[in-house]
Amino acid sequence: MSDQTSIWQERHQISMARSKKSQELLKEYDATVYQPALKSLKERCAAAGHGRQRLWDNGIGWAWNECTACGARVGDAFET
16 A cells, blocks of 8 residues: 555545544534524525526436525426
């Protein structure tokens, strides 16, 4: 294994450990504050009528429209 490969693997492990720790620390906050607030925001945006929409396509057959104001998935990307 080359030195570059082992350095990349070590960096990857460090990054993954940080990501896991961040997720653990934010789990309760996300469940009690962030997700409810985001849900409320998206509901208010839907009630007002979602704004402009952007088409997202993952390149393997899934596509969807997304409200550019609140980020919610809106309608069917293939509606005409």
